[in-house]
Amino acid sequence: MANLNKLNLLMCGTGEYTTGWTRSGASKSDKKIGVVALTLFDLRRLGKVDKLGMVGVNGSKFPEIRAHLQHNIAQIYKDLDVSFDSFPGDTETDPEAYKVSIDKLNPGDAVVIFTPDNTHYAIARYAIEHGLHVLVTKPATQLLSHHLELIDLSRKHNVVCFVEHHKRYDPAYGDARVRARELGEFNFFNAWMSQPKSQLETFQAWAGKDSDISYYLSSHHIDICCWILQDKAVPTRVVASAASGIATSKPYNCIPGTEDTITLLVDWQSVKSLKHKGTAVYTASWTAPLKSGIHSAQHWYYLGEKGDINIDQAHRGYDVTVDDTGKTWYNPFYMKYSPSESGHFDGQRGYGYISIEKFVDAARNVNAGIAQPSDFDAQGLPTITNTVLTTAILNAGRISLDEKRPVGISKDGGKWILH
Numbered sequence: 522m523a524n525l526n527k528l529n530l531l532m533c534g535t536g537e538y539t540t541g542w543t544r545s546g547a548s549k550s551d552k553k554i555g556v557v558a559l560t561l562f563d564l565r566r567l568g569k570v571d572k573l574g575m576v577g578v579n580g581s582k583f584p585e586i587r588a589h590l591q592h593n594i595a596q597i598y599k600d601l602d603v604s605f606d607s608f609p610g611d612t613e614t615d616p617e618a619y620k621v622s623i624d625k626l627n628p629g630d631a632v633v634i635f636t637p638d639n640t641h642y643a644i645a646r647y648a649i650e651h652g653l654h655v656l657v658t659k660p661a662t663q664l665l666s667h668h669l670e671l672i673d674l675s676r677k678h679n680v681v682c683f684v685e686h687h688k689r690y691d692p693a694y695g696d697a698r699v700r701a702r703e704l705g706e707f708n709f710f711n712a713w714m715s716q717p718k719s720q721l722e723t724f725q726a727w728a729g730k731d732s733d734i735s736y737y738l739s740s741h742h743i744d745i746c747c748w749i750l751q752d753k754a755v756p757t758r759v760v761a762s763a764a765s766g767i768a769t770s771k772p773y774n775c776i777p778g779t780e781d782t783i784t785l786l787v788d789w790q791s792v793k794s795l796k797h798k799g800t801a802v803y804t805a806s807w808t809a810p811l812k813s814g815i816h817s818a819q820h821w822y823y824l825g826e827k828g829d830i831n832i833d834q835a836h837r838g839y840d841v842t843v844d845d846t847g848k849t850w851y852n853p854f855y856m857k858y859s860p861s862e863s864g865h866f867d868g869q870r871g872y873g874y875i876s877i878e879k880f881v882d883a884a885r886n887v888n889a890g891i892a893q894p895s896d897f898d899a900q901g902l903p904t905i906t907n908t909v910l911t912t913a914i915l916n917a918g919r920i921s922l923d924e925k926r927p928v929g930i931s932k933d934g935g936k937w938i939l940h
Contacts, residue, residue: 525885527571531626532557532605533619533644534635535577535586538658541593542586543723554593556856557635560877562594562601563866569881576608576622578615583607599864619644628652629888633685633877638732642667645682649674654681654884656877659740660915661908663732668912669936672905681883681894686744686903686911687876691854694745697823697830701749704825706791710749710801712742712821715782715809721773728807729768729779735761735918738805739785742821744903744911746801749823750789751901754799756910758788759917760927767808782806785918797826803914814840814848913937 534557537543541555564570577583590603608622609615623632631654634644642662648655649671661684662668675682688694716738721728724737747756763780767773784804791797809818820833835850842848853859854871861867868874879902886892898906910930917928917939929940 525889527569528881528885528888529572529626529630530561530570530881531574531576531622531630531632532561532635533576533622533632535575535582536635537723538635539575540586540590542582542589544726554590554858556873557633557877558590558603558605559594559856559866559868560874561633562603563598563869563874564878564881565602566600566866569878569885572606573604574606574608574622574625576619578609578618580607580609580611580613580615580618583611598860598866601866620647623648623651623653626651626653629654629884631656631681631881631884633880634658635685637727638663638736639727642671645671646674649678649680649682652678652680654880654887656683656685656880658685659744659908659911660684660736661905661912663736663912663916663919665909665913665916665937665939668905668909672909675894675905679887679894681880681887681897682905683880683883683897684744684903684905684908684911685876685880686741686748686908687855687873688741688745689748689901689903690872690875690879691834692872693832693834693854697832698745698749701823701825701830702753704823704827704829706794706797706826707750707754707789707799708797708826709799709824710746710803710821712739712746712801712803713818714738714742714804715806715818716816717809717811717813718767718773718807719811720807721768721775724807725773725775729775733780733783733919733922734805734807735780735783735785735803736915738807738817739783739803739918740911740915741819743785743803743914744908745821746803747908747910747914748901748903751907752792754789754791754797755932756787756801756914756917756930757790758927758929759914759921760786761918761921762786763922764806780922781808783918783922785914785921787914812847815850909937913939 539557609618632648634657764782768775768779789799857868
């Protein structure tokens, strides 16, 4: 049997999703102790991961982050080591610290990228060119041209490059996808996803400046729709519209032009029948009510030739009511934070965890010579190749908003283009 060596891994990004720590302190969302670092600490306990590093821009955050992880993870779960190497130093600020930390890795090591959307491409490119496997959070890139470049680079350097579309691992979404593909030709898809206005405080440094709510949230359901329609239909045109006025007002004071809610209307063409066309509406907002009992409202409706599917992932029949805070809907299918009977972390079946573990397993298998990165394209996993249409739609939506026009999507010489 091939030797599956442990994977050395660098976490790029120190924020809420990685550590549960934000610029205002511990997160108040459903990710109070993060996802990425916790998952990797547990994978290290289980023998899949070895050395861990974490890189950000401002090193002064690390003492607070370490204390947060020690108090909320190490002291809660049995046998969980929360140590990691950090970059830059605790008294340093360096926007290119990722280069210093990546330079210390060896080919075959891995990088996970959970940083602001506009930084994904530069970090992923630098890592891939150094022979590292890459997991980048959604959206992979903001520009289709950059996404295509990462596809080419990952093939050239023969490394795994996944996009962290964790909803592909949600058992309800996965089952719905199989059933949707049995409903004949595609006709209509409608998706809604929102987060409370408090997120505008968490993301104030980049909201409306470096990215928008469509890239940040609609990327989830656009990817699910593209996954369902893979080899069945292709997008041909995108028209975008947006609401505004809340994010740019007090107390959030985001920069002028920041949209509150963005809707993309997308035309789809069947690849097997010229007469069958479909439409999809993807809407995302970060101005939802503050005390609605859920952090992320998320539901979608699929209409096919032979039937329909309606799925609501925010309300799963599990709610808790507390005197002080009211009713809250919980989703342990994503990340289960309550310890096991033995006191260990017990969230290995959560789809937030599985998404990262799948990447770690893929990288280890390629390093051992028992798989090729291209093998995962055929498995329906969210590889950089399999997620190109998600980026195409998101990029087209941004152009449509900025230039106030429809944007076409088509193939030219085997590669997707916008026009």
